[in-house]
Amino acid sequence: MTSSKFQYxxxxxxxxxxxxxYLLLLAFLLCFLSMFIAIFFTENLSNIMDPFIHGLKRQISSGQVTLTYNSIFLNNISSVFRMYIGGLFFGILPFISLVFNGLLVGYFIGRGPVLIVLLYIVPHGIFEIPGIIIASAAGFTLLKFVLNYLHKLIKPDYAYINENNIxxxxxxxxxxxxxxxKNKIIISWGKNKHILIDSLVLLAISAILIVIAAFIEVYITPGFAHYFIKNFHLI
Known part of the structure; x- marks a missing residue:
């Protein structure tokens, strides 16, 4: 990559x-507020979270769900794209995903032992959680593009037209x-296409983070956690 392309x-x-x-901040707050709620109200959430966790354990033990790199990678990547496309439905899917993932992580931490849970979450979580947050923000940004595009299609920005001498x-x-x-379509696209590009950039960054997280979750996290548990007698 040349220096000019890198700079671009x-x-x-x-x-x-x-x-x-602000959309990134919203996604961050939704995730971490959900996490803190689950940490402090673990018992209240047991009726909701335990059936999901037990169901997941059954799927793993039966072989329906495997913990290989390919399966985790495909699951996480598909989740990222669902959050992105789901942004079109008034941001409901990324909202649910942020809240649920926050609750799930917080619930595990709340149940403890905290140090052991963190050993199994932090190594890949430092990439996966930001990946989820950015993917959700990308979905919100996609919704922003659609709403702005439709708005400027209905009410063209004549100041923009004059400034660009269209x-x-x-x-x-x-x-x-x-x-x-036809003019309205072209002008609204010119006015708002940078928002769509922003959403795709955020999507690409989240996908990269998720790929890294999947690799760490499979090949590094188990050994990392086992090393500290064994050598520091944490159990």
């Missing part, structure tokens, strides 16, 4: 985070009297 990618990533900082095929500056539906 760096600028694009920086812009994507800055432009959507004209008809006849060379006449577009205005309320001569704007066509």
């Amino acid at each position: 990618c760096k600028t694009l990533i920086k812009r994507s985070f800055i432009n959507n900082k 004209k008809t095929n006849d060379g006449v500056l577009i205005n309320k009297d001569n704007i066509s539906f």
Whole structure:
């Protein structure tokens, strides 16, 4: 990668985070508030979380769910894309995913032993949790693009048209009297395409983090946790 391309990618990533900082903050707060709620109200959540955990254990023991790199990678990547596309449905799916993942992690920590749970979560969690947060923010950003695009399709931004000197095929500056539906589509796309690009950048970053997390979860976390448990007599 040349220095100019690297600089372009760096600028694009920086812009994507800055432009959507409030959506990233929202995703962060949803995840970690859910986590803290589960830590402090573990007993109250047992009726909800225990059936899910027992069901997952049965699936693992029966072989329906395997803990190989491929299975974890495919599960996590599909979750990332579901959160992204699910953003189109008024952000409901990324919202549910953030809350559920936060509750699940917090529930395990609340049940303890805390140190052992953290040993099995932290190594891959430092990549997976940010990956989930960023994927959800990407879904929210995708929703923002669609809403802004439709809004500017219905109500064209004539200030944007004047600033960019956008004209008809006849060379006449577009205005309320001569704007066509095709013009509206093109102008709304030009005005809002950077939001879609931002969402795709965030999606790509989350996917990279999830790939790293899956590798660590399979090949590093078990040995890491076992080493500390065995050598420091944590059980």
